[in-house]
Amino acid sequence: MEDHHKECLVKNRVFMCSEISLSTGLFANLTESGVITDDQLQKLQNIERNDTTKKAVLYFLTELLPKRGPEAFDLFLKALCESEQRHVADRLKKWLSDDCSEDAGTFERLQDELRTHYDDKLKFIYTMPWLPTEGFSLKETFVQRRLRLTSGDRKGTEVKMDEILASVGEGRNKRILVEGDPAQGKSTLCQALAFAWSQPDEASENIKSFDLVILLHAGDLRGQDSVGGAIKEHLLPIDCDITSRQLDKLLQEKNVLLIIDAFDEASTENKMLHQLIEGKRLKHKTLLVTSRPNFLENKQRHFESTFTVEGYNYRERLEHVKRYAAHKNIASAPFESMLKEESIRDLCSNPLNLTLLCLLREEDTQLMITRTALYTAIHRIIKQKAAKRLKLIEAEVEESLLRPLYQFAFEAHQKNETVVREKDSKKVQNFQRICEVGYLTNEVIISRLQKEVRFQFTHKTFVEFLTAKHIAEMDREERLNWMQHLRYANYHIRIRGLAIEDDFKVEQNDPVLGFLFGLLEEESAELTQMASLVIKETRFSYEPHHPISSFVSFESPCDASHQLLRLLAELNDVPPELADVICKRRPPLIKIHWNCSASCRRGMLKLCNLRFQPPIRLNVHLIDSRNKEEKMSFVQKLIESKNIECSKIWIKPFDHTELRNNVRGLRIGQADSVQQVSINCGFNIEGIPREEFSFGNHLSELELIRFNPSHSFLLEAALHKPLTSLQVINCDKLDDRCISLIHQLLRNQRNLQRVQLTSLSWQQHFGRFLADFAQMENLQSLEITLNYSTDEELRILEAILKRNTLSKLTIHSCDYSGSLCSVLNEGFNSMSSLRELHLDGVNIIRLPNLRHLDLINFSLWNSKLNDDVIAVLSDTLRSWRNLQQLRIDFYYDVAECSLRKLFEAIAGCHRLQILYFEYLEMGDSVVPSVCEMIESLKKLRKFTSENQRNKSLTEEGFQQLEPIIKRNGLNTFVRSA
Numbered sequence: 001m002e003d004h005h006k007e008c009l010v011k012n013r014v015f016m017c018s019e020i021s022l023s024t025g026l027f028a029n030l031t032e033s034g035v036i037t038d039d040q041l042q043k044l045q046n047i048e049r050n051d052t053t054k055k056a057v058l059y060f061l062t063e064l065l066p067k068r069g070p071e072a073f074d075l076f077l078k079a080l081c082e083s084e085q086r087h088v089a090d091r092l093k094k095w096l097s098d099d100c101s102e103d104a105g106t107f108e109r110l111q112d113e114l115r116t117h118y119d120d121k122l123k124f125i126y127t128m129p130w131l132p133t134e135g136f137s138l139k140e141t142f143v144q145r146r147l148r149l150t151s152g153d154r155k156g157t158e159v160k161m162d163e164i165l166a167s168v169g170e171g172r173n174k175r176i177l178v179e180g181d182p183a184q185g186k187s188t189l190c191q192a193l194a195f196a197w198s199q200p201d202e203a204s205e206n207i208k209s210f211d212l213v214i215l216l217h218a219g220d221l222r223g224q225d226s227v228g229g230a231i232k233e234h235l236l237p238i239d240c241d242i243t244s245r246q247l248d249k250l251l252q253e254k255n256v257l258l259i260i261d262a263f264d265e266a267s268t269e270n271k272m273l274h275q276l277i278e279g280k281r282l283k284h285k286t287l288l289v290t291s292r293p294n295f296l297e298n299k300q301r302h303f304e305s306t307f308t309v310e311g312y313n314y315r316e317r318l319e320h321v322k323r324y325a326a327h328k329n330i331a332s333a334p335f336e337s338m339l340k341e342e343s344i345r346d347l348c349s350n351p352l353n354l355t356l357l358c359l360l361r362e363e364d365t366q367l368m369i370t371r372t373a374l375y376t377a378i379h380r381i382i383k384q385k386a387a388k389r390l391k392l393i394e395a396e397v398e399e400s401l402l403r404p405l406y407q408f409a410f411e412a413h414q415k416n417e418t419v420v421r422e423k424d425s426k427k428v429q430n431f432q433r434i435c436e437v438g439y440l441t442n443e444v445i446i447s448r449l450q451k452e453v454r455f456q457f458t459h460k461t462f463v464e465f466l467t468a469k470h471i472a473e474m475d476r477e478e479r480l481n482w483m484q485h486l487r488y489a490n491y492h493i494r495i496r497g498l499a500i501e502d503d504f505k506v507e508q509n510d511p512v513l514g515f516l517f518g519l520l521e522e523e524s525a526e527l528t529q530m531a532s533l534v535i536k537e538t539r540f541s542y543e544p545h546h547p548i549s550s551f552v553s554f555e556s557p558c559d560a561s562h563q564l565l566r567l568l569a570e571l572n573d574v575p576p577e578l579a580d581v582i583c584k585r586r587p588p589l590i591k592i593h594w595n596c597s598a599s600c601r602r603g604m605l606k607l608c609n610l611r612f613q614p615p616i617r618l619n620v621h622l623i624d625s626r627n628k629e630e631k632m633s634f635v636q637k638l639i640e641s642k643n644i645e646c647s648k649i650w651i652k653p654f655d656h657t658e659l660r661n662n663v664r665g666l667r668i669g670q671a672d673s674v675q676q677v678s679i680n681c682g683f684n685i686e687g688i689p690r691e692e693f694s695f696g697n698h699l700s701e702l703e704l705i706r707f708n709p710s711h712s713f714l715l716e717a718a719l720h721k722p723l724t725s726l727q728v729i730n731c732d733k734l735d736d737r738c739i740s741l742i743h744q745l746l747r748n749q750r751n752l753q754r755v756q757l758t759s760l761s762w763q764q765h766f767g768r769f770l771a772d773f774a775q776m777e778n779l780q781s782l783e784i785t786l787n788y789s790t791d792e793e794l795r796i797l798e799a800i801l802k803r804n805t806l807s808k809l810t811i812h813s814c815d816y817s818g819s820l821c822s823v824l825n826e827g828f829n830s831m832s833s834l835r836e837l838h839l840d841g842v843n844i845i846r847l848p849n850l851r852h853l854d855l856i857n858f859s860l861w862n863s864k865l866n867d868d869v870i871a872v873l874s875d876t877l878r879s880w881r882n883l884q885q886l887r888i889d890f891y892y893d894v895a896e897c898s899l900r901k902l903f904e905a906i907a908g909c910h911r912l913q914i915l916y917f918e919y920l921e922m923g924d925s926v927v928p929s930v931c932e933m934i935e936s937l938k939k940l941r942k943f944t945s946e947n948q949r950n951k952s953l954t955e956e957g958f959q960q961l962e963p964i965i966k967r968n969g970l971n972t973f974v975r976s977a
C-alpha cells in the first residue's frame with residue numbers, strides 16, 4: 001500500500017472506528033475482492049463477538065488492510081460504497097484530495113523549513129573528537145575545493161566546487177558522482193553546498209538555481225518508501241504538517257538538487273539509494289552522490305559525470321592554516337612553517353589531518369609524520385583531557401572507558417556503520433561516561449513509529465582508528481584470525497541484463513590495516529606476522545603476470561599486490577625482522593603505475609631503503625600521469641636507490657617538448673639510470689632535429705607505440721645503442737627512411753634478443769625484415785604481423801623457427817591460404833625451447849604439431865572456433881602439462897557441447913594460474929562445467945571473462961557461478977559485452 005494511503009488510514013482512524021459498520025455486505029465485498037481472506041474474516045468476527053465492533057475495525061485498519069497489497073486501499077473504498085457506507089469513503093477521498101492539493105504555501109513553507117534547518121545545523125564543522133559540541137565556523141574556515149572530472153570528453157579537467165552542478169546538461173541523466181579518499185572533505189563539500197543554498201545572498205548562481213536542495217546521508221534512505229518520507233523524518237521538525245505525499249509531489253514538480261552523502265557507509269540494504277542512482281526514481285532530478293573510491297565501481301555507469309576531490313595543493317594548505325589561525329585568533333606563522341616540512345606534505349594534503357596537525361601544533365607536540373602517529377597523538381590528548389574532566393587517572397580512562405569504546409568502534413566497523421545503537425549502549429553500565437570522553441555525539445533519531453537513539457562517532461576515520469586499537473589489543477591468534485578472514489583478492493562482476501553487479505577492491509581494507517600496522521610498529525614480532533600474512537594472501541612475491549599484449553599489461557594498477565607497500569607507508573621505520581621477511585619473499589619485479597596512491601609511493605620509497613641483493617627490478621608506468629612534477633621527482637628518487645633496479649619506464653608525452661624533458665629528466669639510457677623505455681608517440685609529437693634529441697649510450701630497450709614516419713628521429717637516436725629489444729607497435733605506416741632505419745637497427749645490433757614489429761592494420765606486412773631476423777643468433781622473442789608472405793619469406797621464417805632459439809613467438813596474420821600454417825606446423829617439430837606462443841587469426845586445425853610443444857603461456861585470438869577447432873584445441877591443451885597462462889577469444893558462436901569439452905580439457909591444466917576469456921557466450925547450461933573447471937584449477941589466481949555474452953544466462957545460473965568465481969584468493973574480472 002502506498003505511503004499516503006497508509007497515512008490516510010492513520011489520520012482517519014478515530015472517525016472510522018466510530019463510523020464503520022462491519023456489515024455482511026462489507027465483509028462480502030472485502031472477501032470477494034480478496035482484501036481479506038476467509039480466515040481473516042473469521043478472526044474479525046471473533047473479535048467483534050468477544051469484544052467490540054470498534055476493536056474489530058481497529059484491528060482491520062492496523063493489522064490487515066495496510067498489509068494487503070497496492071490495490072487494497074481502492075478496493076476497500078469500493079467495498080464501503082457498495083455496502084452503504086459511502087460517506088466513509090467520501091470522507092477518506094476528501095482527506096486525500098485535500099492532502100494532495102498543494103496549498104499555495106506548502107512549497108514556500110518547505111523551502112523555509114529546509115533553509116532554517118541547514119542554517120542551524122550546517123554552520124559549524126565539528127572536527128575535534130573530544131569536543132563534539134565545539135565547531136569551526138563553516139563560513140570562516142571552509143576552503144574552496146578543486147575537483148577533477150574523471151569521465152567524458154573533458155576528462156582530467158579541473159573544476160571548482162560549484163561548477164560540478166553546471167556540468168549537468170539539459171539531458172535526462174543528471175547524475176553526478178563525487179569520490180574522494182577518506183576525510184578528503186566530501187561531506188563538508190555537501191554541507192557547504194546545502195548551506196550556501198540556505199543563505200539569502202552570497203551563494204553562486206548554480207546552487208541558487210535550485211528550488212529545493214535536499215541533503216541526506218545515504219543511511220537516511222534505508223527503510224524508507226519514498227524520498228519524501230526520508231525528508232520528513234530527517235530534515236523537518238516532527239510537528240511540521242507537510243505530508244510525505246506533498247513532499248513527493250513537490251519533488252516531482254520543482255527543480256530539485258538531491259545530495260546523498262556517503263554511499264560507502266550505507267550501500268547495503270538500501271533499495272531506495274540504488275533506485276535513485278539507477279534513475280528508477282526521481283529520474284529527471286539532479287542527483288549528487290558522494291562516496292569513498294572503490295565502492296561504486298559497478299554503479300559508475302549510471303552517472304553522467306564523475307569527479308574526484310583532489311587533495312590540497314600548497315595554496316590550499318596555506319589557506320586552510322591561515323583560516324584556522326584567524327578563526328582561533330592566533331598567529332598563523334607556526335602553522336605556515338609546519339607546511340614547509342616535506343615529511344608531512346602528504347598528510348597535510350588531507351583537510352582532516354591538517355586540522356588535527358594544527359591542533360597538535362597548538363598543544364606544542366612534536367611533528368607527526370604518519371597518519372597513525374597523528375591519530376595516536378590526538379588520542380593521547382583526548383585521554384588526558386578526559387582524565388582531567390572526569391577526575392580519573394589516565395589508566396582508568398583507558399581501562400574503563402576507552403576499551404569499551406574500542407569494542408563499540410570495532411562492532412560498528414564490522415557493520416560498516418559509524419553509530420552505536422541504543423540497545424548496544426545498554427550492554428555497558430557506564431555508557432554515558434564513555435560518551436563524555438569525546439568521540440561520540442548524542443544523536444536522536446525520531447521516526448514516526450518509534451523513537452530511536454543512536455550515538456554517532458565524530459568521523460569515520462576515528463571509527464577506523466579505534467577499531468584498529470581494538471584489534472591491536474587482541475591476542476595474536478585472535479588478531480591473525482581476524483586478518484585471515486579479510487578478502488585479499490579483487491573481484492569485479494558486471495553482468496548486464498541480470499542486474500548482477502558486484503565489486504570488491506582490496507583497498508577497502510587499507511584504512512584499518514594501515515592504522516594497525518602503525519600501532520604495532522614497535523611490536524616487531526607481531527608486525528612481521530601480520531606482514532607475512534599480507535604477503536602470502538596478496539601474493540606479493542609473485543612476479544606480475546606477463547602482459548598478453550603491452551596494452552593490457554597495466555590494466556590493474558595499485559591493487560592487491562601493492563597492499564604491503566601501502567601498509568609500509570604507515571611505519572616510521574621498517575624493523576629489521578620485517579625487513580628480513582620482505583627481503584626473503586621479495587617479488588622479482590614490481591610495477592608502479594601512474595595511478596598508484598600516495599601511500600603506495602611512500603611505501604615504495606620505504607622499500608628502497610631495504611637491502612635487496614640483487615636489487616628488485618621495477619617497471620614504472622607514467623602514462624596519463626597527473627602531478628607530473630611530483631611523480632618525476634618520485635621516479636628520480638627510485639632511480640637513485642641502489643636496492644632497486646629501475647628497469648623499464650613507460651611514458652606518454654603530450655608533445656615533443658615533454659618528450660625531450662622526460663628523456664632528459666629521467667636520463668633515459670644512461671649508465672646509472674633507466675635503460676629501457678617505452679614511448680607512446682601520440683599525435684602531438686613532431687620531428688625533433690637529430691642533434692637536439694638523444695638517448696644515453698646504455699639504452700637497451702626501445703618500445704615505440706603508435707609509431708609513424710614523423711617519429712623516425714627516435715629510431716635514429718637509437719642507432720648505435722646496445723639494444724637487446726626493439727618493439728615498434730601499432731605501426732600502420734612506414735616510409736623508405738623508416739624502413740632503412742629499422743634494417744640498420746636490426747643488422748647492427750648483435751645483442752638483439754627481442755623484436756616486435758606489429759600493426760593493427762590488415763594491410764601491413766613486415767615480411768621484408770625476416771631476412772634480418774635470420775641473421776640474429778640471439779633472437780629469443782619475435783612478435784610480427786605477417787600478411788600474404790612470399791614463398792621466400794616463408795622459407796626464411798621456417799629457418800628461423802627450426803633454429804630453435806625462440807622462447808616466445810607471436811604471429812598476427814590474416815593469411816588464410818594455409819601456407820603460413822604449414823610453415824609453423826613444420827617448425828613446431830623442432831621448437832623445444834618455445835614456452836610462449838600467441839596466435840592471432842591462425843587456423844589451428846592446420847597445426848596438429850602444436851601438441852609437441854611444451855608451453856607455459858598460450859593465446860588464441862581471432863580464430864574461428866568451430867567444433868573441430870575446439871576438438872583440436874582440447875586435445876592440445878591436454879598435452880601441455882606445464883601451461884600456466886591461457887587466453888582464448890570466442891569471436892564466433894560455439895556449440896555448448898563443444899564448450900563443455902573445452903572446459904573439461906582446461907580443467908586438466910593443473911598448473912594454470914591465469915585464465916582469460918573474451919566474448920565467451922556463457923549460458924546456464926555451460927555454467928556447471930565452468931564451475932567444475934575453476935574448482936579443479938587450484939592454482940588459478942586470476943580469472944577474466946571480458947565482454948562476456950550472456951544471452952542464455954539466468955539469475956539462477958549466475959547464482960551457481962557466483963561463489964565459485966568469488967573464491968577467496970581468486971582475482972576475478974567478469975564483464976558483460
Ligand SMILES: Nc1ncnc2c1ncn2[C@@H]1O[C@H](COP(=O)(O)OP(=O)(O)OP(=O)(O)O)[C@@H](O)[C@H]1O
Pocket residue numbers: 125126127141142143144145180181182183184185186187188189262291292320351352353355459460461
Ligand atoms: N573544504 C574544507 N575546508 C576546511 N576543512 C575541511 C574541508 N573539508 C574537510 N575539512 C575538514 O576535514 C574533516 C573531514 O571532512 P569530511 O568529513 O567532509 O570528509 P569525507 O571525505 O566525507 O570523509 P569520509 O569519507 O572518511 O567520511 C572535516 O570535519 C573538516 O574538519
